[in-house]
Amino acid sequence: MSIEIKMPALSPTMEEGTLAKWLVKEGDSVSSGDIMAEIETDKATMEFEAVDEGVIAKILVAEGTDNVKVGTVIAILAEEGEDPASVDAGGAAKASTLEPTDSQFKGSPAPVDPNNTGSEAKPVERTIEQAEDHGRPADAGAAASGSAAPRASGDRVKASPLARRIAAEKGLELSAVSGSGPNGRIVKADVESAKAGGQPAAAAAASAPAEPAAATAPAPRPAAIPDIPHETAKLSNMRKTIARRLTESKQQVPHIYLTVDVQLDALLKLRGELNASLESRGVKLSVNDMLVKALGVALMAVPKCNVMFTPDQLVTFKRADISVAVSTPAGLITPIVTEADTRSLSSISTTMKDLASRARDNKLKPEEFQGGTASISNMGMFGIKQFEAVINPPQGMILAVGAGEKRPYIVGGELGVATVMTATGSFDHRAIDGADGAELMKVFKELVERPLGMLA
Template sequence: MPIELLMPALSPTMEEGTLAKWLVKEGDTVSAGDLLAEIETDKATMEFEAVDEGILGKILVEEGTEGVKVNTPIALIGEEGEDFSAPAGDASKKDKDDEGDGSSDAASGGGADAGAPAKGYGRGDTEASESSSGPAPAASKNADGARIFASPLARRIAADKGLDLSQIKGSGPRGRIVKADVEGASAAPKAETSAAKTEAPKAAAASGGGAMPTGPSAEQVLKMYEGRDYEEVKLNGMRKTVAARLTEAKQTIPHFYLRRDIQLDALLKFRSQLNKQLEGRGVKLSVNDFVIKACALALQQVPDANAVWAGDRIIKLTPSDVAVAVAVDGGLFTPVLKDSDTKSLSALSSEMKDLAGRARDGKLQPHEYVGGSFAISNLGMMGIENFDAVINPPHGAILAVGAGVKKPVVGDDGELTVATVMSTTLSVDHRVIDGALGAELLAAIKENLENPMVMLA
């Protein structure tokens, strides 16, 4: 029977994408590793590759189609001579339950993040045969409202046996529940199942679920400007994602803000000395490199602030994984410099330049911009003296960095002098970090930047 290739989730945040280009045509024979299509996600264009062989019998979604939802069938693949005129789910077939272990999977998203369950048709993602009668039940959710990843056949067997999928540990790729996991499982008492269902709304309420107010519709806005000259700018996937996530952030995260001025004269002098010594290696440190290192060390000095919000709990990270906002055409990326506390300034500088360059070229992989507990947004290089940044969930905080400006200051001896002062604002998620803890974190960042040699100790 033909097998459906589904629109894959090529990043943890992807809900839909654009099928930019088919790299094969109907009737072509494909083998493992062959590139099937190019798919534009909210962040980049990525390749969708085959992991098994077969005939691409029918293309269901034409190239150039936008807004294709994850898990939407995009093509049919099978063996030579098969009937591809009907959708795979409607084709006549005999019982092949024993083959439903994912061994005949046809394709996977080659660029999918290894840490996130792939939602497209991939190895272990959709089982090759789902011949039990009736359609597979809808995807289940756990007590936190998060989707439980299980194959259609596993969901159907679980429904027939009265199993609660949230109580079953998946053995498939990325923890996906497959046929073997549910065949030997026994149904849990109904009281547990109903309890799980009643907990889901509570968890959703605790995490800020529910309808949020929205602004005027597109039609309402267009009416306001009738008779005026204007140009409509079509939103790309990245801009849609930025709009959705930042709206979510401001509506659901209880922000508060802490501000401190940081004197940079010692840092600028030390940076100049280091850059002279590093000329032969082709390394030139920026102030931003020092800011990254200072924040990474501060997260180690104040470990309770190295944390993220996870719906109904706080997750404290051990390493300092620092994200840095990078402006690109049509939006922004926040690539993550992992283990920043253990890396030298020159290593951080080289890695940041590489990540920023590939971000602007749209070549970052999901694992390079997902994660982190803390972010930095630096507009000082653009002349902005101070601003408030929006937290990128699930991060616990973000540091807004302004320009270094010559200002009159009162020295330790009480005399008036001139210093290079940089304004910083720490935006904090009050669910994760309280005021005193946030103040302690910002004080540690200030101390590190004003005494830069200590960061090398």
């Protein structure tokens, strides 16, 4: 019997994705563990593995297809002994989405497949997106468009189990609801936008007595591209997510910025001595490794800054997991150095090198870039003197580090020249008061200027 391969839910918030690339073609044999496709979600690009053995009989969704909903049949696998040419894709092609529910994801940190297709997915890329509430927004526009005509009472009504349950609770007659899913299938959004008795909300509004139209703002128009030689690239789901999440951060999180100048000479001297002693072990500490350690220790010394804000509670973490900004060809990623406050500098260095290397190769696991209690972004290698970083919700702060440079500086009570860097902390003012943020910056400065304190 043939097996339907469906679009999996690769994260708790995934509702649809892009079938970026097929790595098999019709007629290919696959075995358990073979990678069949790459699927791009709002969180990452994932490798989709086969668990069952068989022959790819039909590919129903072409590579490059956007907005493929979770549960949509994307291919048919013919089992051993079955003639792939005899597989009927018609019924499979008509299969539609399975509505994921919250219960499928609660307490499940790993990606899951709610459709039980027997296939798994491996993450190979990242996004800065943190945990979000799961839920599918109602698509009133799709319902209003009437993508499927109402069915006669004797016809079979195609609807997802979740849509049927919601319809029963609302007293809806499904035969009068227009389906916006594949092949007119009724999904959750359709019944949520319909009124009791089966009449779609849009249709009910159309049959109501006419009222003066309320003034509405025109939809934003796409930016006009100047008549200048150029090239365009389609936004990836990851880039769209980065844009959305950072926009939400600046719009919804009240940022407060606190800046200090930090003398680096003592830290640079200690780094040289430690690297000389670690050379035989093949370890070479970077300045950033030591700053990650300093931030971790500072957060534990000022726990009011090692927090996360939620609508009804303030979460204070008992360890410092530092998300470190790394630039990759696909975009910015923040792999996490866990327990940065208690790790040795050599451990931070080797861990960071491994994470950064795998981040650039798109080989990080979700738990290696999702989470963290605070972030650090260092642009000193580009010669940037000072900048203000955008907080990565739901974290409460991020530290922006500029370049170290020779500057006039008060050394030992006298004006001299020292190696100085500027560090700016961005704090979520809902969770962190200015005085607490100032205390964190003070402790961080002291640890960097007297670095033996972070090793004690």
